[in-house]
Amino acid sequence: MVANIPSFSQTLEQHGLVIKRKQTQILQINMGLLCNQACKHCHLTAGPDKKEIMDIKTVNHVLEFQKKGCFKVVDITGGAPEMNPNLVYLIENISNISESVMLRSNLSALFEFKDDRLINVLKRNHVTIVSSFPSLNSSQTDSQRGKGVFDKSIQALIMLNQHGFGQKGTGLVLNLVSNPSGAYLPSSQTATEKRYRKILYKKWGIVFNHAFSFANMPLGRFESWLQRSDNYTHYMVELHKHFNPCTLDNLMCRNLISVSWDGFLFDCDFNLAADIYKGNKKKHISQLASCSFENDKIALDNHCYACAAGSGFT
Ligand code: SF4
Numbered sequence: 001m002v003a004n005i006p007s008f009s010q011t012l013e014q015h016g017l018v019i020k021r022k023q024t025q026i027l028q029i030n031m032g033l034l035c036n037q038a039c040k041h042c043h044l045t046a047g048p049d050k051k052e053i054m055d056i057k058t059v060n061h062v063l064e065f066q067k068k069g070c071f072k073v074v075d076i077t078g079g080a081p082e083m084n085p086n087l088v089y090l091i092e093n094i095s096n097i098s099e100s101v102m103l104r105s106n107l108s109a110l111f112e113f114k115d116d117r118l119i120n121v122l123k124r125n126h127v128t129i130v131s132s133f134p135s136l137n138s139s140q141t142d143s144q145r146g147k148g149v150f151d152k153s154i155q156a157l158i159m160l161n162q163h164g165f166g167q168k169g170t171g172l173v174l175n176l177v178s179n180p181s182g183a184y185l186p187s188s189q190t191a192t193e194k195r196y197r198k199i200l201y202k203k204w205g206i207v208f209n210h211a212f213s214f215a216n217m218p219l220g221r222f223e224s225w226l227q228r229s230d231n232y233t234h235y236m237v238e239l240h241k242h243f244n245p246c247t248l249d250n251l252m253c254r255n256l257i258s259v260s261w262d263g264f265l266f267d268c269d270f271n272l273a274a275d276i277y278k279g280n281k282k283k284h285i286s287q288l289a290s291c292s293f294e295n296d297k298i299a300l301d302n303h304c305y306a307c308a309a310g311s312g313f314t
Helices: 008-014 056-066 087-095 108-113 116-124 138-145 149-162 189-204 220-228 232-241 245-250 269-273 302-306
Strands: 026-030 073-077 100-105 128-132 174-178 210-213 256-259
Touching: 008 302, 026 056, 026 269, 056 087, 073 087, 087 100, 087 116, 108 116, 108 149, 128 149, 138 149, 149 174, 149 189, 174 189, 189 210, 220 232, 232 302, 256 269, 269 302
Parallel strands: 026 073, 026 256, 073 100, 100 128, 128 174, 174 210
Antiparallel strands: none
16 A cells, blocks of 8 residues: 555445446457567557567467457557567457447557558458557657657558548548656646647647547556655545546446457556466366356456546546
């Protein structure tokens, strides 16, 4: 517990609230910690030196799991999933058995690898691109994500637009996600989207579908920075101060299950980063007979405050 604030579970109790799983609609697949960037706010501490990536055997376990037909949406994340050589195989095979598939991209990986085969697979399967674009300020972006990342991200967005992503009438969706650069909460979703739409179009002719802004998770590299800069207590107090019970109905863990690169199950990608298994029980995807998790207990911890602060993290 952080000084002066109760644990997340105590806060729920104080409000007379209990949160359990609803029907799981989203299967989130973490393709690994390998990434071309080493962002300061990364909750997974992903980076170029990481060896953890999902192998073909685990990809096939995931496909078998999805064939049970339980999950409408597939959400592929990393690290940089583009760096996993099994990504195209996964998308080709999972798209046929899912209503929709989305890929979380840091943009610079899409730009650096310029993989036409991947772009064509994304287009053909109408994969929604959810791209990190933390700031409209190039020096702020580069200081958070690495030198040159802002320019590469802009080039990647232009390339995605040229392929039809984010353009009206194509059915190819391009969404952006931003996050604050320090120990404070993001500005409102509506204001962020309006600002991004105006400036990206005016300066580079870039269009997109939606922009979201989320709080940073007090985990991984961001937690280390909070501790080093003596901001940890202040940040947790801020998150607690902005606890919003209205966010609880839409928490990711209510209707999403996360699979790690080595095939274990978590209530969300943040719990994966914190090494907290689904419902606090370690289970491999290959061991599951059923994919019904309704009313299962969710493993909660104090980083959950970041999901329930302000307008939330859905
Ligand atoms: S961090 Fe906590 S509240 Fe947020 S999705 Fe995960 S388990 Fe749910």
